[in-house]
Amino acid sequence: MDGFTLTNSQYAGNNPRPDDNLNFDDPVQTSFSLQNTSFSRALTIDQTINIPEDEELQDSKFEVVLKLSDLQGDPNSPLYSIKKFEELGLSEDLIRGIYFMNFRRPSKIQERALPFLLANPPRNMIAQSQSGTGKTAAFVLAILSRVNYELHTPQALILAPTRELARQIMGVIQTMGQFTKAESQFAIPMMVTWGKVFTAHIVVGTPGTVLDCIRKKWLPIDNIRVFVVDEADTMLDQQGMGDQCIRIKRSIPTAAQVLLWSATFPSTVVAYAEQFAPRATTLSLEHHELTVVGIKQMYMDCGGEEDKFRVLTDLYSVLTIGSSIIFVKRRETADKIHQRMTAHGHKVACLHSHIDNPGSARDTVIDDFRFGKAKVLITTNVLARGLDVATVSMVVNYDLPTDVNNNPDPQTYLHRIGRTGRFGRVGVSISFVHNRQSWMDLCAIADYFNVPMLRVPADDIEEVESVVKKVLKAGPPKTGDSMEISRHAGANRR
Numbered sequence: 389m390d391g392f393t394l395t396n397s398q399y400a401g402n403n404p405r406p407d408d409n410l411n412f413d414d415p416v417q418t419s420f421s422l423q424n425t426s427f428s429r430a431l432t433i434d435q436t437i438n439i440p441e442d443e444e445l446q447d448s449k450f451e452v453v454l455k456l457s458d459l460q461g462d463p464n465s466p467l468y469s470i471k472k473f474e475e476l477g478l479s480e481d482l483i484r485g486i487y488f489m490n491f492r493r494p495s496k497i498q499e500r501a502l503p504f505l506l507a508n509p510p511r512n513m514i515a516q517s518q519s520g521t522g523k524t525a526a527f528v529l530a531i532l533s534r535v536n537y538e539l540h541t542p543q544a545l546i547l548a549p550t551r552e553l554a555r556q557i558m559g560v561i562q563t564m565g566q567f568t569k570a571e572s573q574f575a576i577p578m579m580v581t582w583g584k585v586f587t588a589h590i591v592v593g594t595p596g597t598v599l600d601c602i603r604k605k606w607l608p609i610d611n612i613r614v615f616v617v618d619e620a621d622t623m624l625d626q627q628g629m630g631d632q633c634i635r636i637k638r639s640i641p642t643a644a645q646v647l648l649w650s651a652t653f654p655s656t657v658v659a660y661a662e663q664f665a666p667r668a669t670t671l672s673l674e675h676h677e678l679t680v681v682g683i684k685q686m687y688m689d690c691g692g693e694e695d696k697f698r699v700l701t702d703l704y705s706v707l708t709i710g711s712s713i714i715f716v717k718r719r720e721t722a723d724k725i726h727q728r729m730t731a732h733g734h735k736v737a738c739l740h741s742h743i744d745n746p747g748s749a750r751d752t753v754i755d756d757f758r759f760g761k762a763k764v765l766i767t768t769n770v771l772a773r774g775l776d777v778a779t780v781s782m783v784v785n786y787d788l789p790t791d792v793n794n795n796p797d798p799q800t801y802l803h804r805i806g807r808t809g810r811f812g813r814v815g816v817s818i819s820f821v822h823n824r825q826s827w828m829d830l831c832a833i834a835d836y837f838n839v840p841m842l843r844v845p846a847d848d849i850e851e852v853e854s855v856v857k858k859v860l861k862a863g864p865p866k867t868g869d870s871m872e873i874s875r876h877a878g879a880n881r882r
């Protein structure tokens with residue numbers, strides 16, 4: 389099975405959203421109470437894990453040997469390609485950048501998308517590919533190929549939902565484009581020089597600040613020829629950000645190539661995305677193709693809301709793995725867990741989008757995490773998407789992701805767990821369930837992706853440690869390999 393479905397949408401419609409005057413940069417944090425319905429502890433999924441019981445682990449680092457060449461030679465892997473970068477029509481300067489980054493072969497999305505992205509006349513594109521499969525590099529390469537370096541004015545505009553993601557994308561542009569004459573500039577809070585007109589070829593920003601800079605005429609947009617919306621499904625779907633994206637799109641030249649990227653494009657957003665990027669070439673995936681095989685999905689059955697904290701601290705008192713991220717629903721929960729884990733002697737960092745948390749403080753937290761100064765990061769959905777830190781080997785869903793209507797949110801779940809298992813690496817995700825509602829939410833997510841969830845015991849942390857270590861030690865499975873599983877979680881809901 390090759391994965392992508394390729395379609396050319398012919399639809400060119402009007403913008404469907406009202407022009408509300410909302411102005412914020414980060415995703416809205418939704419808050420609500422978890423429903424404590426009668427809790428069934430009787431989760432009896434009988435799952436087994438068939439990882440060889442061979443050697444004991446040598447150390448606690450779990451440096452997984454990346455067998456990338458194996459994965460990239462497996463037609464079922466999202467990292468598979470038949471072409472080399474040298475065959476994709478990129479300039480020598482860019483090929484040098486790719487070599488510098490140690491990329492050997494393109495991933496499937498890179499191989500598929502790049503010929504369309506570079507073709508003339510330029511076409512819009514809606515591109516979907518699993519988390520951690522190199523979407524950023526794909527659109528950065530396209531932009532670096534299209535920019536006229538002799539013209540000192542913005543020609544490419546990239547929108548990201550958070551400052552963390554904008555900073556990360558900037559890092560990729562600067563590394564990949566270091567042998568070109570590309571100049572790039574931020575349009576994110578606290579990184580814009582008051583009154584100074586942008587002259588860089590490439591601008592990366594968050595929608596609120598970009599719009600602000602356009603309105604103030606600091607950001608010239610007449611020469612924009614590539615317009616990228618990363619994490620496009622969430623950007624377009626959120627009322628404030630969606631409106632800002634529309635306004636920005638209306639300001640830039642109509643001939644600009646519009647590129648929408650995400651690992652998820654739920655059906656509710658697809659039509660809208662097609663209106664936003666008319667007549668786009670679309671690379672899409674089915675639900676069941678979205679999960680990354682290198683991420684082993686587990687769950688723990690906790691005794692109640694308060695017991696989750698006991699399980700978490702038990703887990704961290706035993707487990708010594710690379711880096712990990714704990715996702716919670718609310719900022720208050722993040723702060724509370726941060727305080728309590730710190731009091732228990734754990735070294736943890738915390739990042740969310742509270743107004744008192746200025747950009748510079750957020751930058752320090754994320755940089756400390758990226759460079760390993762802090763190994764555990766507690767956060768909200770603000771970091772659910774895009775964050776690329778290779779050492780993350782575990783994601784904990786302390787609270788399962790739910791949408792504004794309290795329904796399970798499979799897309800956010802997929803993005804959260806996708807912070808591990810990047811580009812062929814292995815990782816584990818552990819979701820806490822603590823009542824009937826959270827159990828049903830997890831079942832709904834498992835059903836949506838048709839994936840197995842392995843139960844690990846909340847009252848036997850040594851056993852959890854052993855399972856996690858085995859998974860990390862086993863390395864990435866080949867696509868289609870069944871690492872375990874007799875039945876998946878959704879098959880046995882109560």
Ligand SMILES: Nc1ncnc2c1ncn2[C@@H]1O[C@H](COP(=O)(O)OP(=O)(O)OP(=O)(O)O)[C@@H](O)[C@H]1O
Nearest residue numbers: 491493494495519520521522523524525774776811
């Ligand atoms: N062809 C390649 N060979 C080796 N590594 C690559 C290649 N392309 C990208 N990578 C690396 O893979 C990692 C994931 O890439 P990237 O962040 O672009 O993924 P993504 O698809 O945008 O993920 P997400 O959906 O989470 O945003 C990065 O560390 C990147 O440097």
